[in-house]
Amino acid sequence: MGILSEAYRDDPVKQDLIVPLDFSTIKEVPESHAWPKLYDDEDKALDQLKACISSIPVIDLEDPNALDNIYDACVTWGMFQVINHGIPLDLLDQMELEANKLFNLPFEQKKKVVRSPEEAIGYGYPRITPFFSKLMWNEGFTIMGNSYVQHAIKLWPNHFQGFCGVMEEYQTRMKDLGNKLMGLFLKSLNIPESTIKWEDRDLCTALHLNSYPACPDPTQTMGLAPHTDTFLFTILHQSGNASGLQVLKDGPGWVSVDPYPGALVVNVGDLLHIISNARFPSAVHRAVVNNEKQRLSFAYFYGPPLDFQVSPFTDYPGCEGPCFTSLKVKEYVSIKSKYLDLALSLVKKSD
Numbered sequence: 011m012g013i014l015s016e017a018y019r020d021d022p023v024k025q026d027l028i029v030p031l032d033f034s035t036i037k038e039v040p041e042s043h044a045w046p047k048l049y050d051d052e053d054k055a056l057d058q059l060k061a062c063i064s065s066i067p068v069i070d071l072e073d074p075n076a077l078d079n080i081y082d083a084c085v086t087w088g089m090f091q092v093i094n095h096g097i098p099l100d101l102l103d104q105m106e107l108e109a110n111k112l113f114n115l116p117f118e119q120k121k122k123v124v125r126s127p128e129e130a131i132g133y134g135y136p137r138i139t140p141f142f143s144k145l146m147w148n149e150g151f152t153i154m155g156n157s158y159v160q161h162a163i164k165l166w167p168n169h170f171q172g173f174c175g176v177m178e179e180y181q182t183r184m185k186d187l188g189n190k191l192m193g194l195f196l197k198s199l200n201i202p203e204s205t206i207k208w209e210d211r212d213l214c215t216a217l218h219l220n221s222y223p224a225c226p227d228p229t230q231t232m233g234l235a236p237h238t239d240t241f242l243f244t245i246l247h248q249s250g251n252a253s254g255l256q257v258l259k260d261g262p263g264w265v266s267v268d269p270y271p272g273a274l275v276v277n278v279g280d281l282l283h284i285i286s287n288a289r290f291p292s293a294v295h296r297a298v299v300n301n302e303k304q305r306l307s308f309a310y311f312y313g314p315p316l317d318f319q320v321s322p323f324t325d326y327p328g329c330e331g332p333c334f335t336s337l338k339v340k341e342y343v344s345i346k347s348k349y350l351d352l353a354l355s356l357v358k359k360s361d
């Protein structure tokens with residue numbers, strides 16, 4: 011965790027772009043959060059139609075064809091939903107309870123654990139906020155390793171164990187699932203496991219809880235602006251049957267990724283895009299909000315150790331050479347935190 015902060019230290023975020031609005035007091039979308047109109051009724055109807063015609067695949071990890079299905083989904087969407095993933099459903103329920111407990115605290119309480127400008131852990135707007143002229147309808151809480159302990163003690167001095175126990179268990183289970191998925195990604199790309207080796211304890215992982223409060227006019231604001239995730243891949247739980255996640259696809263445009271009962275969403279991030287030599291797209295996604303109820307999502311980011319050298323794998327039929335320069339994870343994180351969307355093109359090899 012300390013080392014990841016080093017990658018961010020050069021680009022501290024201004025305090026007013028970290029501390030969220032007290033959404034509980036807001037009756038209409040303020041100018042600061044008003045994005046160009048996102049959609050109207052016609053667009054919404056079209057979105058529903060698109061979701062019926064083409065939707066991201068739901069893959070059963072116990073299906074004998076899981077590997078081929080993962081490959082196809084990654085090439086086509088950079089994203090899929092997964093069932094039979096081994097994460098107990100009651101753990102997901104407990105996560106929802108604990109996340110609700112956190113986000114429904116009085117605003118003054120939550121401010122006690124605000125992220126500091128050069129850090130990644132704690133409460134605040136998404137880290138990508140400085141890249142946009144408008145603020146997002148989102149409050150988040152980032153955990154790395156056991157960073158949640160110091161924060162939980164500040165929030166609930168006498169009752170922090172419940173929150174801590176659930177965060178610890180969730181991260182342990184997510185790491186196991188992450189290791190399993192990593193093996194499947196490598197197999198599906200025909201990359202020998204021996205070429206990509208690291209110690210489990212050195213992995214760079216983070217758990218980020220997102221809360222999107224119910225919004226008086228969802229067409230006017232953005233829950234989470236379009237972005238790609240930085241690390242290898244992300245495992246996302248969307249809570250309470252509330253839609254909001256959308257993925258950008260050539261052709262149809264923004265396609266909703268509606269929650270599928272018991273499924274987790276998995277999306278390709280920038281580092282897997284590089285390792286796959288651009289065979290797997292890093293999924294561009296965003297989250298929109300609704301006016302009925304608060305929506306929660308939990309994103310687990312799975313990344314290699316920060317000193318790991320990331321190189322495109324080029325030993326496959328039809329490969330015309332590496333599309334990217336090879337670089338350390340921490341170098342890429344630093345480029346991403348400075349240039350966001352441009353980061354991938356900056357590490358692209360020129361023809």
Ligand SMILES: C=C1C[C@]23C[C@@]1(O)CC[C@H]2[C@@]12CCC[C@@](C)(C(=O)O1)[C@H]2[C@@H]3C(=O)O
Pocket residue numbers: 130136137138139152215216218237238239240241309311
């Ligand atoms: C490990 C990380 C990935 C993340 C930046 C972070 O340091 C912690 C929060 C993560 C998050 C969650 C919301 C979307 C996102 C783009 C952001 O602003 O913060 C991701 C970051 C990422 O993938 O780069």
Ligand SMILES: O=C(O)CCC(=O)C(=O)O
Pocket residue numbers: 218220234239246248254255256295296297306307309
């Ligand atoms: O809330 C969602 O559905 C998306 C969250 C996300 O993209 C992220 O945390 O990186």
Ligand SMILES: [Fe+2]
Pocket residue numbers: 237238239244295309
């Ligand atoms: Fe994301």
